Amino acid sequence: MATTTIQVSRETRDHLASLAAERGLTLGQLVQQLAEREPTREQIAERLKADREVARRNMGVEMSDEEFDRAPDVLGNIYRIAAEKVRAARDDAA
Template sequence: MAKTTIQVDTGTRDQLAALAAEQGTTMGALLASWAAEHPTCEQREERVRQGREAMRAHTPHALSDEQLDALPNVLERLRALVGDAAA
């Protein structure tokens, strides 16, 4: 993979270097890990689209995007149900 340079103030650079050293890694790996954990809006939208497609492929009554958008906290409710059933 090609590499590039980013410019930050020296205080930020020193903090990144210290954090990377504490974790036994490099600043580049530290930043790559952070970026992987913080998807862009476009990446989040793609994950939602893929999740909805997967759900529709495995449920007998597929809901439209409009119906899914109207259901607040669907994932949280499902996790709560699964958690309650597992307890």
């Protein structure tokens, strides 16, 4: 595999080196892992398209991308409801 050099500040290099050492990785391996975790805009768009196709198939309803964009944030609402229930359970326990 071909390698290349990336120029960063000394502080950034030292921070990355510390992270790599903590994880038992080389600096190159750490940078590769970090890069693999961060999708590009194109990859995000591809995932969104695929996710919407799955939703359309599972719902059995044709929705345009514009309709998806205007739809409520269902997952966000689920997280909000779950957080409210956790807070209520903590209050009840106290």
